[in-house]
Amino acid sequence: MKKQKVNRKYNFPDADLYQMAMDSIRLAKRDLDKFKSGYQYGGHRLKGYHDRCQRFVEMPDDDELLGDQMVVTDKKYEAAEQLRHAIRSVMTRVRMAFSNRTGRYRKFGTAKMGDMTDAQLLFCGRRVIRVARAQWDFLADTGLNESHLERLAKACQAFELAMNIQQDKVADRDIHVESRIDLGNLIYDELITVCDIGKDIWAETDRAKYDAYCIYESNMEQKRIAKQVP
Known part of the structure; x- marks a missing residue:
């Protein structure tokens, strides 16, 4: 059976996804005690999230792969x-x-x-x-x-x-592109999770910290609505 084409879950550049993810990791480290106590989101999971981000940024992008193919x-x-x-x-x-x-x-x-x-x-x-x-x-x-x-x-x-x-x-280019999309989607899902937890923590007590987790909120809201549609 032919494998279905993998599609991105996000509609902004990979560089933006990486920066947003790293910002969310920085915020989650600051609030890690609250992440642990209220949501069972500990340092081990956060480290896995960070490691995926590092793998993502080190992967060759499509411009590099296309250049190799052209040569x-x-x-x-x-x-x-x-x-x-x-x-x-x-x-x-x-x-x-x-x-x-x-x-x-x-x-x-x-x-x-x-x-x-x-x-x-x-x-x-x-x-x-x-x-x-x-x-x-x-x-x-x-x-x-x-x-x-x-x-x-x-x-x-x-x-x-x-x-x-x-x-x-x-x-090779097809395989690398698919792998990059897969990893990007995992990072995007974790980004949404971290930001949702962070907003829930600070929703009623600190507006500035709440806003710090509202990274590309329109995309998150779109994703949340899509999940709610039966």
Whole structure:
């Protein structure tokens, strides 16, 4: 079964979430005795909250991951162009032996090479090697030799490696983004809990301390209302 997409529970930047969470931790440490006695919220849980915040801020953000992905994508494009050049080098010699209207030429399958997908281009490169070797006797007088095919084979290998690296980076980015959202949601839930406790503690005795816990109250109220809807 395909895993459902993970969505953020908050609609503000991660940097703001981190700062709000750290502010709430500072306030909760000040009021920890009241958190413990009235709500069974002790130092151990607060430390876990703080540790999650530290993991969150140390995780690479999407800009970093996208940058890494772009680097390997550029390398894949370079490898693709080198593969096309190696294929064209072989096909220049093939045209010396066969008209491009003949079946022997079309067997190489290099038409519209610029429109091929990555997989099609890789398949094409390997097919050119295979077909060229099968027609070696007809191509002997064109200057085509084993070194050209070895160069093409190496270009295929380099392109396949670049493809795999790029696909791995895409997958890594998806995994990291999902992990970051999961952790951010946990922090957001704990932020709401801490702020709700803090407001409850000071609601009737200290307006200033109550207000200090009203961090992005509109988002908290929205979350609370959503939980109350059946």
